[in-house]
Amino acid sequence: MMANKSLKKDQVNNLLNKIAQSSQLIAPIRSENITRFKPVQSGEGVVLDYQNSVVPPKDYFFPQSEKMFSYDTSDPSWAITPEAGVPNRVLFGVRPCDVKSILLLDKVFDAEFRDDLYIDKRNKTTIVAVSCNECRHTCFCGAFGINPGQAEGADILLTDLGDRYLVEVLTEKGTTLVGSCSDLFADDDGNGPAAKEKAVAPAIEKQMKIDLEGVKAKLDNMFDHPMWDTESLRCIGCGTCTWVCPTCHCFDIVDFNNQSAVGYRYRCADSCQFANFTRAAGGHQPRPSKKERTRQRFMHKLRYFVDRYGDFGCVGCGRCLEKCPVNLDIAQIIKKVKEVG
Amino acid sequence: MNIVTENLRKTAAKLLQDKEVEMVIGYGLGSEAVRTQPVFITSPEDAEKLVWNPFCANGLTKYLSDLKTHAGKIAVCVKGCDSRGIFRILQDNIIPRDKVYVIGIPCTGQLDYAKLAAKMDVSGELKEFAEKGDDFIIKTSKGDFTVKKSESLQDKCNTCEHHNPVVADYMAGDKVDLPSVLDSYDQIKKLEAMSPEEKTKFWLSQFERCIRCYACRNTCPGCTCRECVFDNIKPDWVGKEVNVSENELFHLTRAFHLAGRCVECGECERVCPVNIPIMLLNKKLLKDCKELFNMQTPGSTEEGGSTFNEFRLEDPEEFM
Numbered sequence: 061m062m063a064n065k066s067l068k069k070d071q072v073n074n075l076l077n078k079i080a081q082s083s084q085l086i087a088p089i090r091s092e093n094i095t096r097f098k099p100v101q102s103g104e105g106v107v108l109d110y111q112n113s114v115v116p117p118k119d120y121f122f123p124q125s126e127k128m129f130s131y132d133t134s135d136p137s138w139a140i141t142p143e144a145g146v147p148n149r150v151l152f153g154v155r156p157c158d159v160k161s162i163l164l165l166d167k168v169f170d171a172e173f174r175d176d177l178y179i180d181k182r183n184k185t186t187i188v189a190v191s192c193n194e195c196r197h198t199c200f201c202g203a204f205g206i207n208p209g210q211a212e213g214a215d216i217l218l219t220d221l222g223d224r225y226l227v228e229v230l231t232e233k234g235t236t237l238v239g240s241c242s243d244l245f246a247d248d249d250g251n252g253p254a255a256k257e258k259a260v261a262p263a264i265e266k267q268m269k270i271d272l273e274g275v276k277a278k279l280d281n282m283f284d285h286p287m288w289d290t291e292s293l294r295c296i297g298c299g300t301c302t303w304v305c306p307t308c309h310c311f312d313i314v315d316f317n318n319q320s321a322v323g324y325r326y327r328c329a330d331s332c333q334f335a336n337f338t339r340a341a342g343g344h345q346p347r348p349s350k351k352e353r354t355r356q357r358f359m360h361k362l363r364y365f366v367d368r369y370g371d372f373g374c375v376g377c378g379r380c381l382e383k384c385p386v387n388l389d390i391a392q393i394i395k396k397v398k399e400v401g
Numbered sequence: 402m403n404i405v406t407e408n409l410r411k412t413a414a415k416l417l418q419d420k421e422v423e424m425v426i427g428y429g430l431g432s433e434a435v436r437t438q439p440v441f442i443t444s445p446e447d448a449e450k451l452v453w454n455p456f457c458a459n460g461l462t463k464y465l466s467d468l469k470t471h472a473g474k475i476a477v478c479v480k481g482c483d484s485r486g487i488f489r490i491l492q493d494n495i496i497p498r499d500k501v502y503v504i505g506i507p508c509t510g511q512l513d514y515a516k517l518a519a520k521m522d523v524s525g526e527l528k529e530f531a532e533k534g535d536d537f538i539i540k541t542s543k544g545d546f547t548v549k550k551s552e553s554l555q556d557k558c559n560t561c562e563h564h565n566p567v568v569a570d571y572m573a574g575d576k577v578d579l580p581s582v583l584d585s586y587d588q589i590k591k592l593e594a595m596s597p598e599e600k601t602k603f604w605l606s607q608f609e610r611c612i613r614c615y616a617c618r619n620t621c622p623g624c625t626c627r628e629c630v631f632d633n634i635k636p637d638w639v640g641k642e643v644n645v646s647e648n649e650l651f652h653l654t655r656a657f658h659l660a661g662r663c664v665e666c667g668e669c670e671r672v673c674p675v676n677i678p679i680m681l682l683n684k685k686l687l688k689d690c691k692e693l694f695n696m697q698t699p700g701s702t703e704e705g706g707s708t709f710n711e712f713r714l715e716d717p718e719e720f721m
Contacts, residue, residue: 298616
């Protein structure tokens with residue numbers, strides 16, 4: 061793989077402008093006091109020193125809503141027209157926890173079942189990650205073995221070293237991207253990796269320390285634990301935790317046709333916290349109350365995902381615990397499981 | 402321990418001991434220093450979990466709707482703003498009055514989590530807090546922090562109509578002697594002065610962010626339909642697709658469902674994860690209802706119901 065490079069801070073804007081000329085550029089933008097990943101035409105307004113985007117960048121692989129195909133049932137062949145795929149894209153400025161979440165989504169959408177819509181976006185997207193020099197008070201990625209200075213799964217990893225970024229090229233896609241803008245990069249002087257260790261140290265030290273030892277084994281026997289009765293009482297059944305989660309991936313498939321022959325089929329993210337999630341035809345609801353729904357979310361992250369895919373379904377990004385309107389905090393739930401389980 | 406916390410614990414323990422109520426809904430310490438979390442106390446021993454501090458932002462009245470089939474009587478703690486939600490829920494016949502015991506808490510304002518998180522390490526355990534003039538001293542396991550109350554209050558607390566609950570079977574503290582500050586609706590007047598194109602641009606840029614988590618609806622004491630129109634699958638009045646058009650339909654429909662009923666507690670705006678100024682919509686309708694129909698803030702009194710359920714001969718008709 062390509063040797064480490066260095067990118068001066070005053071060249072970042074030029075790099076983004078150059079990328080935007082040949083690919084769709086998606087990068088974090090700050091407005092109305094929140095940071096979100098948005099398609100942008102240039103480097104203007106892009107922020108790389110944000111701590112966490114409100115909504116994770118998973119939307120660019122698994123959009124909250126996406127058209128699958130359009131149809132016309134009055135046509136003998138039903139005239140099914142698939143949606144065009146996405147253009148080549150560069151997803152810029154992704155944090156290591158969110159990169160890990162994409163690897164977890166790969167286990168769902170690109171393994172036993174191969175999801176064409178997801179895979180098209182994965183194949184056409186180059187991921188440029190950025191290490192964390194700081195963390196939010198809600199961060200606990202270390203609990204899941206994630207290092208704020210590493211981003212396996214990304215194509216390039218940038219680390220803020222003050223006046224410059226250390227550029228680690230991790231894949232062929234990364235090599236191609238750096239090669240296409242080679243005049244903007246210099247060779248790293250060899251001090252980059254050591255400087256990186258120092259730069260990301262605060263994010264490692266200051267984050268919440270959560271020990272997951274034994275949690276999965278305890279949850280294996282906690283399906284009927286009374287803890288779910290008490291912890292679920294304060295849940296208001298909104299979808300905030302699932303919508304801001306970088307690994308939640310449940311979806312529903314719906315037709316839009318205004319009761320006519322012409323329409324389109326779309327899929328959209330669905331939340332296990334909603335009262336009509338899993339409601340079957342005929343009205344049967346296997347998860348009739350907040351207790352079953354609350355339990356489902358934590359069990360899915362910390363037990364079922366491990367059973368199915370050999371890894372936790374959480375990356376410790378801290379979004380759900382920051383945004384939950386009633387302080388239903390996964391870090392606190394983990395501690396409680398260890399106490400009462 | 403402050404006197405309100407002490408009173409809350411004593412009262413809750415007694416109510417449960419005497420079997421006057423089966424459950425007390427109040428505030429307990431949260432997972433971070435400047436948060437509390439709703440707690441549901443069912444045994445006298447657990448009453449010591451109750452707390453009162455300037456981080457009791459949540460409104461708790463909506464839980465009465467969740468628990469409407471609960472067999473016993475339920476006590477619920479309310480601040481002034483939340484207390485209007487009690488009348489909302491009673492007037493909407495969600496739960497009968499004799500199944501609710503209202504514990505009122507006079508309030509001088511609640512601090513805003515996001516504002517505090519920008520100024521201090523909010524992640525520790527809360528040890529103590531004290532108010533000295535405009536200074537709030539917050540002592541946590543991570544250190545002592547001093548913040549300015551005027552800079553840290555929730556925006557809605559700057560225009561507080563009811564510092565003291567409008568209804569209470571028991572008041573857990575001395576009445577707060579602060580003037581009622583009615584919203585001057587300056588922001589609404591600014592929006593009203595915009596051209597239709599400017600208004601569209603403003604609102605679509607807000608609705609574009611909506612992720613349709615429905616936290617605004619689910620925390621609202623006025624949103625108590627048995628089956629919400631947005632959850633209906635057939636007919637699908639509002640599609641599940643998240644785009645600016647469906648999002649707009651969601652927000653406008655919800656605002657109109659609450660016209661003349663919104664109790665102005667501000668919970669919808671507090672819980673919104675993407676900072677949509679939802680109260681601007683509600684306040685526009687409040688302002689119109691107040692001006693056209695001489696309405697007081699819904700939920701302020703036991704009688705009154707909702708503006709759109711009433712007809713008076715002298716109601717204005719010039720728009721018809």
